[in-house]
Amino acid sequence: MSEKKQQVSRRQFLNYTLTGVGGxxxxxxxxxxxxxxxxxxxxxxxASDMQPVIDVSEITDEPQKVDWTFEQVDAWYxxxxxxxxxxxxxxxxxxxxxxxxxxxxxCAVNWAGNSDYPDQFFxxxxxxRYYKNGLNVPNTPPGAALDLFEMQVEEGxxxxxxxxxxxxxxxxxxxxx
Amino acid sequence: xxxxxxxxxxxxxxxxPLWRDIADHEVPEHVNPAYHFSAFVYxxxxxxxxxxxxxxxxxMFLTMYYVPDIENAWxxxxxxQTEVAHGQIxxxxxxxxxxxxxxxxxxxxxxxxxxGAYKKPRELNWMxxxxxxxxxxxxxxxxxxxxxDNKAYFATVVTLExxxxxxxxxEMAKTLLNGDPSIVGAQTLARFFAIHVFFLPAALFxxxxxxxIMIRKQGIxxxx
Numbered sequence: 001m002s003e004k005k006q007q008v009s010r011r012q013f014l015n016y017t018l019t020g021v022g023g024x025x026x027x028x029x030x031x032x033x034x035x036x037x038x039x040x041x042x043x044x045x046x047a048s049d050m051q052p053v054i055d056v057s058e059i060t061d062e063p064q065k066v067d068w069t070f071e072q073v074d075a076w077y078x079x080x081x082x083x084x085x086x087x088x089x090x091x092x093x094x095x096x097x098x099x100x101x102x103x104x105x106x107c108a109v110n111w112a113g114n115s116d117y118p119d120q121f122f123x124x125x126x127x128x129r130y131y132k133n134g135l136n137v138p139n140t141p142p143g144a145a146l147d148l149f150e151m152q153v154e155e156g157x158x159x160x161x162x163x164x165x166x167x168x169x170x171x172x173x174x175x176x177x
Numbered sequence: 178x179x180x181x182x183x184x185x186x187x188x189x190x191x192x193x194p195l196w197r198d199i200a201d202h203e204v205p206e207h208v209n210p211a212y213h214f215s216a217f218v219y220x221x222x223x224x225x226x227x228x229x230x231x232x233x234x235x236x237m238f239l240t241m242y243y244v245p246d247i248e249n250a251w252x253x254x255x256x257x258q259t260e261v262a263h264g265q266i267x268x269x270x271x272x273x274x275x276x277x278x279x280x281x282x283x284x285x286x287x288x289x290x291x292x293g294a295y296k297k298p299r300e301l302n303w304m305x306x307x308x309x310x311x312x313x314x315x316x317x318x319x320x321x322x323x324x325x326d327n328k329a330y331f332a333t334v335v336t337l338e339x340x341x342x343x344x345x346x347x348e349m350a351k352t353l354l355n356g357d358p359s360i361v362g363a364q365t366l367a368r369f370f371a372i373h374v375f376f377l378p379a380a381l382f383x384x385x386x387x388x389x390i391m392i393r394k395q396g397i398x399x400x401x
Contacts, residue, residue: 029231029234029270030234032263032266032267032270033234033235033238033263033267035262035263036238036241036257036261036262036263036264036266036267037238037241039261039262039263042262075242075253075256075260076249076252076253076255076256077249077252
């Protein structure tokens, strides 16, 4: 037998072929299942529709909680779901709509929820506080400002959409953007 | 690289004898289709196992979307078939595999029967095999209800009528399966789901383990 012929032995050849074919079959079997399982991660998240929440004329310079209900499609389950926002007009007469979700661990914050801080948002879970423009008060648990809602005003009605990051950096800044 | 990882582990916990005991054994000439093509009949048991593995895997993945609830069962199946990537394929594998596994099981049984491979000393393994056959039929039966469509519903109504036909204990057997003396509904679906995904597979694993241990211990039956 020449040197060349011994480079791949019969045993090795069969090993490689069988492992290859077996691997191919296993992959063919598992690929659809894995793709099926990871589908939620890969599904495109379309921007959610803007929902009408309140008449602009009702908005004051004091944050008020507005609730609105919309039809939420959760895979095979459709239900009426209620969301809320804290809405007010800032000193420049611009509307500010803040998310009520605390940036610490996701509880719901309240305006003037603590009588010691009547001009701040307060989270009852771990005493997190935010200024009126949504900026988190230093040395309280939250690590970021309250999120802002995407908004638009049409025919005197305020529409709210998804939340986005709040760009405020100092308590003196007017809220909104 | 892989070899090094293997050696590192083997060095410490000595895993080679473990897998050698399972994988490394002689295939007798009379069951090797390379020698006698007619020996392909010896493949049916292995094919049954292969399809069973597909059933277990595809079933596990299906439960990521399926819910056993009369309001949502059909809708969740419809959702996973129409909205989820490869949903049709994964459910298709489970749906068709359920039939294929019965066919393979039946062919395997025929081979063992006509070759007389069930005879002494392998009678016990034949009995375990028959139990596996019953468990598989029960899996097919309980799984049939889960999509909660009209076909599933009325097939189950018929099944329950058959159970009721058993002398003396019929009515109790029916209620036990159904979860309610008369309504085929919420409790039936929850029960069938639990039986389909927990109780029967557990029984199947135990029986298969016994089946395989026995065949390794006794060896494959000799040539005709």
